[in-house]
Amino acid sequence: MKEYHHLLPLATGYFGVSSALYDFEGLVVVYGPAGGAWHINIEDEPRWYRGPATVVGAGLLEMDVILGNDDKFIDNIVKTAEGLNRRFVALAGTPISEIIGTDLKGFARTIESRTGLPVFMVPTAGSEPYPEGASKAFLALADKFMDPDAPGIGNGVNVLGAIHLSTGKEAHLGPLFDILREEGFWLMSTFAGPVLGLSDPLEGVRNAAGAGVNAVISTSGLALAKRMYTDHGIPFVVGMPVGLAGCNAFLAMLRGEEPPAPDRPDQAAPQRHALVIGEPVMSYGLKHCLVHDFGIPRVDVVCVAPSQALFCESSGRGGLLAERGPHDRDTDGEAEIAALMNDPSVDLIVADPCYRALTNGPAVFVDLPHVAMSARIHWDLDYEYIGEPGYDYLASHLLDD
């Protein structure tokens, strides 16, 4: 059993569903008491501000559970989805639906037949890691909307796993999109929101099967990438192109080339032992950057969401910007992370600012917000991680002027 005191428990499955589906003009119904959906919007979905009602709560009450008022909720969902003229309805489970065994799949079929809208359920509860919920949502989205016969575009690329819980504001991905364009790639979809310039927010998803390659930038995109390789033969590359060397390696892998040997850094950072805490793909991207751009000899990674799938060999994977070290580990346990952070040899920590509460040593701390941890608390912080802006941000903390 995990215990938390200073930290927040990480976002869980239905938060991940929301993060994946929020921007597609659908209706995401969190099947539980109203409080669950309220808090997602208030804390974990800063995109909600003055926006339409995307994530709504079923408003489940005690007597509804006892009496099994399923018809009432189906009616309410139908009425709302039709009234708000949404493109689809997604049902996400909560601890309550998990415990009482609500047949959300049956709900989805009934609502679909009554509304004519695409409706799907995502089997979530309340304890699983958030990437699991997002991953299931991506697969459901693909099943529902992706056109298997979409025309092939050789230089087309889908960016998978770009959920705000892992990657923050979409603006942080701007440098990635710019680099892809400069390298001659055509951004077909991000699978977590509309592609700029397309009037139909789901058009990118529809056309995604025609891409030449998939770029997986968080673990939540892995399952979809594997599915798209199995079903459509699209190879994929996994990594977050943090800093300069990471960006070069990532682009080479996307081109199907061997990553170039990194140059020696122009200026090495004085730190000798860094600890990176966060989402797996992002954290290994940071590790690559700290080692190759800043010459830090030892960088340990603490993945707060499962990283196992990242390192499983799988057909179709054309490249992986992650190298597991002997001291890397997966844990979101507060006590264990605190012990690692306070290892006297650790002189640099890159993590969400919330983790500062666990440190009592002199290590340099570089803020890299992880929305699945700190939600809106650090949403507006000024930081970067991709490519040159990412290098500059880290350099401003690590190098002397």
Added chain:
Amino acid sequence: MDLDHARVRIEDLREKADFPFAPLEGVGPNLAGWGVIETCLLLPESVAIMAGPSACLRHSAFMAHARGFTERFHMLCIEELDMTMGNHLPLVEQGMADILARRDEKVAFLIVGCPDYILGTDFTGVINRLEASTGRRIILGAMAPITIGLKESPFTSAYTSFFEFLKHEKREPKDDRINLLGTFMPLSASGEFYRVLADAELDDVLQIPLCPDLETFAGMAHARASVVMHPLANGLSGKLQGEMDIPTCFAPTAYGFSTIREQYGLIGEAVGRTLAVDKIEADAREAARPMLDALRGKNVAVGCSINGSPFELALFLVDQGVNVETLFARGTIKPYEWKLIEQLRAAKPDIQVYNVSHPALYGRTEPFDHVEVAYGVDAGMFCAHAANVPLSRYQEQKYGFEATLWMLDQTREAMEHPVANYDWIYAHDFLI
């Protein structure tokens, strides 16, 4: 789904069934008060330990951290399967024992969530054993939004549970002692309410947020009367009255001059003294005049996240000739508010009352573009061009005529130097 689904003219709002029904719950930037952890930790020398699925814990943790309760709040993550099978009882017991071994608080609140509430998990054995082994008092509470509107809210229950620390006191009434109940942020000791009471030789005021320890808190059992400033305290004050013969008076935060005067009258009756407020009222009316002049002619909206009742504030403003045309409310209208609604219905029947949780409302700001002043961050969400006056209960706590002047001063400040609603929510944490 147009806005007609989300609103009702106040002249048609006569009973709960008239309030617009939200088929699904949209977002609610109006959750002030749904704070079980916050309520529990008002009790001095207490620690709160919440057990449940991490999703539920994450929701509550934001409140605990935002309110500065990090040091006294622990969480134990339980998986759904363990809960369903009842396997979590020994885990919770061990977890609590481990935490309490590191803490020195005398009281521990064990807070569970909706799943345990629905499952009807019996924690009696766990609590009895923990009390025996740790020597601490363990109080069971629930952070269970699944109970909204059906019964006494969990946070009212938590507040009422404080009676357990008073009921065994041997009552020795103290002539000058008053209990002030229902405050989260404490009223300033230099404020109007304290001065009015002191003038009536009632200078020993106890309010829970200022009690440094349980011993001080237990002194509430010896008060001559209780004054309740928020409905959540009615359960506790009712027990103090019913079981310990301590007179009580419900006088919630208000802004209308006549309402405040009536409330001071009620407080005077409860405490058995005449409270002299004539001069304070006259001075307040005089001071308010220019600020009210500035507000007349403005289009105003009032939301339900303010400290006090939106209907009461709206009624005061309407009585003063201010053009209130929009209210944002929730279906959980409190019993005392129906009289205010009746008065408001008579004074300005065309006010539109919106269900702030209705999904048809979200993303809609254009119907409120003409609103110039919005009270409450929930109203500010929709009234994009208005000067937003949050009147949050996480700001300074004022009471009596002083509260009205403070409200008007905040209005003047917001009109002269507006703060973006986004900043109220994101930079000042006034949302929850």
